[in-house]
Every structure is written in C-alpha cells, then in structure tokens.
Amino acid sequence: MTFAVIKTGGKQYKVAANDVLKIEKLDAEAGTIVTFDQVLMVGDEVGAPLIEGATVAAELLETRKQKTVIIFKKNRRHNYRRRNGHRQLLSTVRITEILTGGAKPTIKAAGVAAKTDAVSEAKPAKAKTAAKAPAADAKAAAPKKAAAKADADFNDDIKLIGGVGPALEKKLNAAGVTSLTQIAAWTADDVVKFDDLLSFKGRIERDEWITQAQDLVAGKPPRSKVDQDAAADKAEDKTK
Known part of the structure; x- marks a missing residue:
C-alpha cells in the first residue's frame, strides 16, 4: 500500500x-x-x-x-x-x-501538539504573576482607554476607501453594506459574492478594499490622504 x-x-x-x-x-x-x-x-x-x-x-x-x-x-x-x-x-x-x-487516523497534527505544549508551559507562568494582578489590571486599562478614544474619533464612512465614491456607496448600501467594519470582515467568499452581485469586475481585490477598511478601522489615515502627503513630500524634495 x-x-x-x-x-x-x-x-x-x-x-x-x-x-x-x-x-x-x-x-x-x-x-x-x-x-x-x-x-x-x-x-x-x-x-x-x-x-x-x-x-x-x-x-x-x-x-x-x-x-x-x-x-x-x-x-x-x-x-x-x-x-x-x-x-x-x-x-x-x-x-x-x-x-x-x-x-481512524492515528497521527496528530504537529500544529495541535505545539499548541498543547504552549498551553501547559503557560500555566506555571500564570501562577507566578498572580500576585501582580492589580498592576497588570492598571496596565490593561490604558489600552482600553486609548481604544475608546480611537473609537470616538473613528469615522465609519465607506467613501474613505480609495476608489469608492457616491455612486459605489449607493450600490453597496443597496446590497446591505453600510460600514467599514463590514468590509473589513469580508471573507474570500464575500468578495466573490459582491463582485458578481454588483459587477465590480475584480475592483475589490485590485484596490485592496479589505486592507484599506482594516487600516481605517485600526485608526490609520485614508490611503488617499497618505498618497497626497507622499506626493507633497516628493514635490518638496524636488524643489530643494
């Protein structure tokens, strides 16, 4: 065999x-x-x-x-x-x-064994740091405050994606897509679905909509703004 x-x-x-x-x-x-x-x-x-x-x-x-x-x-x-x-x-x-x-299969995946070993090794470390729990909680609170501030400043507008204007926004809204968080969570199947449904002809992958949406949700500036700043810096360098 x-x-x-x-x-x-x-x-x-x-x-x-x-x-x-x-x-x-x-x-x-x-x-x-x-x-x-x-x-x-x-x-x-x-x-x-x-x-x-x-x-x-x-x-x-x-x-x-x-x-x-x-x-x-x-x-x-x-x-x-x-x-x-x-x-x-x-x-x-x-x-x-x-x-x-x-x-039935008798061989386990190497990735599963590695995960099990990592968990068993992490348990003693957790016991040692239990006494420092209040300090750890204080440190954990800081990122949460920063995240809350980022959420307050976050502008969930799909037109911030490069290449998406009012016409495409209207098509997406009609298909039930109204926020950047939805696009950021798209899977490969979603890309195929909306590409066929709205006749985008591969635009979603070409313009990297998912990556742009994930960057915007993470608080990064729109790609158009980054490109404009880069062009301005390049023009300034030429004049020097």
Whole structure:
C-alpha cells in the first residue's frame, strides 16, 4: 500500500505518505487533521467507483491566495478590451496516512501538539504573576482607554476607501453594506459574492478594499490622504 488516488474539489490526485500538495480550498483551520473519504484506488485495489472503508488523512498546513492570473479579452476592430485578475484560494496539505477497513487516523497534527505544549508551559507562568494582578489590571486599562478614544474619533464612512465614491456607496448600501467594519470582515467568499452581485469586475481585490477598511478601522489615515502627503513630500524634495 504505497499510494492512493483521491478525489477532492472535482479533481483526482495520486498521493502517498508525506506528500505535500495544493488542492481546492478546505473549510478547516491550519494545523488540523482532515480526511478524504472519496478514495478511488489504494495500491492495486480499484474501487467501483470508491473503495469502501478507505480514507486518506492529511494535515492542513495553510490556505492562501495564489498568484494573480490575468484574464484579458479583446475583439479586433471593435475597440473592445477587458482586463481582469483572479487569485485562486488553495489549501496546502501534507498526507499523513492511507487508511483502509474503516480505520481512524492515528497521527496528530504537529500544529495541535505545539499548541498543547504552549498551553501547559503557560500555566506555571500564570501562577507566578498572580500576585501582580492589580498592576497588570492598571496596565490593561490604558489600552482600553486609548481604544475608546480611537473609537470616538473613528469615522465609519465607506467613501474613505480609495476608489469608492457616491455612486459605489449607493450600490453597496443597496446590497446591505453600510460600514467599514463590514468590509473589513469580508471573507474570500464575500468578495466573490459582491463582485458578481454588483459587477465590480475584480475592483475589490485590485484596490485592496479589505486592507484599506482594516487600516481605517485600526485608526490609520485614508490611503488617499497618505498618497497626497507622499506626493507633497516628493514635490518638496524636488524643489530643494
């Protein structure tokens, strides 16, 4: 039993223990063990179409966007050109076991073991610092006051995002998006949803709306203001 053939995300992969491969996005956290029950082949045994009781276990290493793929469309003599970009979300997994006969995974993820060790080591440190709890509470109060002040000065206006004007604000409001905090919390699925719903044609990713919203929520100045200041500094340097 040296290899297996599994099916996931509409594709088939030939895998063996310790293989690292990129597959379609999985809904799981990094550092956890995931199992694939659609096993088409194990060694010389071929399923019809699946092998009953066979699974392949793997550790989910990470899920991230891949490099941008440019989609360019052009019609000759019609003055028609369209340029869009797409970044696919893929999960990277390491195969840990190939199991048959309904067996359960026996190997734990390295990330899970590391988290357990970190928790057990942190307990004695917490006991030692228990006597200094009042001082720690006083220090913790300062960041809370600063956060409260930042919240008071925070202007939750989606037009602060570079490239979003009154017209786009009206579209977003009609779709139920009225605040920067909503955009800052968008997932990749939300980006695809609103991009298709409002026909933004990749603008959300190109203009980095989520990053801009997160910066604004964190109290940073709007990107347009930063760009203006940078341009002013550059012009001043040239005059010197």
